[in-house]
Amino acid sequence: IRVLVEALTSPSGPLSLTTLDISGNGVTAHGAQALVPLLSATKQQMQELQLANNRLRDAGVSALAQGLLRNSSLTKLNRGHDGIRADGLNALAGGLALHRSLACLWLQNNEIRGTAGSEAVRQLLLSSLTLQRLWLGSNPLGPSLPSAFAKAEEERSSTPPHEPLQPNRATLQQLWLEQAALGAGSGRGL
Numbered sequence: 001i002r003v004l005v006e007a008l009t010s011p012s013g014p015l016s017l018t019t020l021d022i023s024g025n026g027v028t029a030h031g032a033q034a035l036v037p038l039l040s041a042t043k044q045q046m047q048e049l050q051l052a053n054n055r056l057r058d059a060g061v062s063a064l065a066q067g068l069l070r071n072s073s074l075t076k077l078n079r080g081h082d083g084i085r086a087d088g089l090n091a092l093a094g095g096l097a098l099h100r101s102l103a104c105l106w107l108q109n110n111e112i113r114g115t116a117g118s119e120a121v122r123q124l125l126l127s128s129l130t131l132q133r134l135w136l137g138s139n140p141l142g143p144s145l146p147s148a149f150a151k152a153e154e155e156r157s158s159t160p161p162h163e164p165l166q167p168n169r170a171t172l173q174q175l176w177l178e179q180a181a182l183g184a185g186s187g188r189g190l
Contacts, residue, residue: 001022001031005034005035005037008038008041008044011043017044017046018046019049020048023051023052024052027051027054027060028054028055028060029056029060031056031060033060033063035063035067036066039064039067039070039071040067040071045073046071046073047074047075048074048075048077049076049077050076051064051078052080052106053080054082055082055083056079056082057083058084058087060088061084061088061091061092062088064092064095066095068095068099068102069098069099071099072099072100074101074102075101075102075104077102077104077105077106078106079105079106079110080106080135081109083110083111084110084111084112086113087120089107089112089121089123089124092124093120093123093128094127096124096127100129102128102130102131103130103131103132103133104133104134105124105131105133105134106135107134107136108135108176110138111139112136112139112140113140113142114144115144117139117140117141118141118142118145121136121141121149122151125149126156129171130171131172132172132173133173133174134175135176136180137178138180139180141181141182142180142181143186143189145177145180145189146188149189149190
């Protein structure tokens with residue numbers, strides 16, 4: 001990954017990538033740290049990064065979050081099937097706090113679970129005001145997710161207009177929650 005990133009960020013490099021798919025390559029948190037310069041490079045206006053089925057885990061998400069703080073072009077990020085828990089999702093939410101272009105986020109088949117996972121989803125929704133499509137299926141979120149969504153909507157709606165993070169209502173258009181262990185009555189709460 002380091003050698004690939006060096007080639008892509010080289011001032012004399014011939015490529016300007018819009019999509020990079022390194023899914024299923026056994027990339028670890030160390031590899032994720034090597035990707036940060038690519039996300040931060042002004043020459044690269046990458047729009048899509050596919051990292052599913054690797055071994056980045058929470059530490060890898062934290063490393064990528066640092067790159068997202070300095071990135072303004074990424075619109076699609078796939079982090080499915082990677083063992084991400086609530087801590088990793090909170091780190092991702094922090095990385096998206098200044099990022100204003102992410103529209104699609106795949107987080108299916110991770111370990112985002114229970115009340116802590118639902119709270120991390122709330123933080124993500126508050127941080128990523130441009131998110132339109134969110135895949136959360138096959139994460140055992142449980143019945144606390146609807147109240148997390150409601151709290152996020154309430155907080156976004158109450159942000160004063162002069163604040164830098166103005167509410168961007170109704171951006172989330174598609175939500176995948178298959179096999180999320182929501183339980184009876186969750187549909188009404190959502």
